[in-house]
Amino acid sequence: MSSHLFANISSLVTNDASHERGALGVIDNAAVVVEDGRIAWVGEVAQAPDADSSTDLDHRAVLPGFVESHSHLIFAGDRSHDFAARMEGTKYSAGGIRYTIEQTRAASPEQLENNARKLLDEYARSGSTTVEIKTGYGQSAESELTGIQVASSCSDEATLLAAHVAPPEYADKHDEYVQMVVDRMIPECAPHAKWIDVFCEKGAFTEDESRTVLKAGMEHGLIPRVHGNQLTYGAGVQLAVELGAASVDHVVYLSDADVDALANSSTVATVLPGADFSTRNDYPNARRLIDAGATVALGADCNPGTSFTTSIPFCIALAVRDLHMSPDEAVWAATAGGAAALQRTDIGSLTVGARANFIALDAPNHLHLAYRPGVDLISGVWRDGASLYERRSA
Numbered sequence: 001m002s003s004h005l006f007a008n009i010s011s012l013v014t015n016d017a018s019h020e021r022g023a024l025g026v027i028d029n030a031a032v033v034v035e036d037g038r039i040a041w042v043g044e045v046a047q048a049p050d051a052d053s054s055t056d057l058d059h060r061a062v063l064p065g066f067v068e069s070h071s072h073l074i075f076a077g078d079r080s081h082d083f084a085a086r087m088e089g090t091k092y093s094a095g096g097i098r099y100t101i102e103q104t105r106a107a108s109p110e111q112l113e114n115n116a117r118k119l120l121d122e123y124a125r126s127g128s129t130t131v132e133i134k135t136g137y138g139q140s141a142e143s144e145l146t147g148i149q150v151a152s153s154c155s156d157e158a159t160l161l162a163a164h165v166a167p168p169e170y171a172d173k174h175d176e177y178v179q180m181v182v183d184r185m186i187p188e189c190a191p192h193a194k195w196i197d198v199f200c201e202k203g204a205f206t207e208d209e210s211r212t213v214l215k216a217g218m219e220h221g222l223i224p225r226v227h228g229n230q231l232t233y234g235a236g237v238q239l240a241v242e243l244g245a246a247s248v249d250h251v252v253y254l255s256d257a258d259v260d261a262l263a264n265s266s267t268v269a270t271v272l273p274g275a276d277f278s279t280r281n282d283y284p285n286a287r288r289l290i291d292a293g294a295t296v297a298l299g300a301d302c303n304p305g306t307s308f309t310t311s312i313p314f315c316i317a318l319a320v321r322d323l324h325m326s327p328d329e330a331v332w333a334a335t336a337g338g339a340a341a342l343q344r345t346d347i348g349s350l351t352v353g354a355r356a357n358f359i360a361l362d363a364p365n366h367l368h369l370a371y372r373p374g375v376d377l378i379s380g381v382w383r384d385g386a387s388l389y390e391r392r393s394a
């Protein structure tokens with residue numbers, strides 16, 4: 001087994017609190033040794049062991065690859081007109097999803113896969129080394145099956161978003177749609193999925209409908225996650241906590257009881273400020289969640305309707321500027337927080353035994369991710385110790 005040393009790291013975020021400087025466990029003047037795709041050693045470069053080969057990172061900062069726990073990459077078509085209308089004052093509503101359903105149903109599996117892979121490549125170039133992928137723009141048994149097959153061929157984190165919005169043919173027959181999801185869609189799609197998700201929201205699915213879908217998914221071995229409290233106060237958070245969901249995502253409109261429930265549960269609260277930015281929605285109060293003791297993850301939520309970005313660095317900048325997270329909290333939420341939301345212990349941190357998924361920044365430390373908004377600082381990305389992306393020098 002050969003070892004590779006990554007040397008001369010100006011500042012290394014490990015997310016191992018046993019090192020200095022809080023939850024991020026930052027080591028200055030650091031080095032990392034990788035063996036067989038896993039982290040074999042981390043510490044100060046002066047103490048680094050010999051290795052078979054090495055890379056000089058030339059005083060760049062290194063941090064774990066971003067863990068994107070919320071994306072909708074299985075779709076076809078464009079909603080830029082929708083975005084333009086919102087910027088002129090039209091309010092976002094769940095109904096816009098139906099436009100993408102029409103386009104997605106008309107696309108071939110190859111077209112869907114090519115689009116998803118193109119976006120995954122964008123994610124990788126901006127530092128994401130793990131990306132969860134949801135279906136949700138098929139909303140028929142056939143189209144969701146295609147979607148989940150494509151999602152699972154692109155990611156280990158495939159989510160069946162069986163109930164995103166009732167498709168046009170079921171617009172006035174929600175109960176029949178939910179029945180079809182339970183009787184057909186879930187049994188046929190479950191072998192290809194890890195997660196079951198619902199959009200529990202005004203204009204999408206009610207609390208009871210959402211509970212029915214999530215429980216049916218759980219009976220087929222899927223782990224629940226919920227879109228909740230994005231556009232209105234509602235039942236999403238409480239339902240997620242009741243069912244022990246891995247995560248409840250968006251969490252913009254929260255009562256005190258919602259914050260309390262999250263703080264006293266293992267359900268991660270995932271903030272997706274790209275969606276709030278692109279819909280001119282209010283931002284979630286991440287400060288309130290963190291101060292109460294909830295675990296907060298941060299994602300980009302790439303989708304054609306509300307957040308057509310794959311840039312976690314952009315979302316870190318938003319989280320710091322507008323969600324009042326500290327730069328350390330935002331970086332933790334986009335790495336270890338995302339891993340918690342996906343119930344993964346092998347990613348999101350750079351500790352011995354973890355997957356060697358990491359990013360080098362053209363910057364002396366991770367603070368620059370928020371300090372230099374809109375600037376592409378990613379100079380290299382590695383997954384399982386192998387180079388995934390390297391910026392070409394000029």
Ligand SMILES: N=CN[C@@H](CCC(=O)O)C(=O)O
Binds near residue numbers: 227
């Ligand atoms: N909120 C629900 N689903 C997506 C948006 C879907 C769309 O408008 O196409 C989201 O996460 O923001």
Ligand SMILES: [Zn+2]
Binds near residue numbers: 070072227301303
């Ligand atoms: Zn979503």
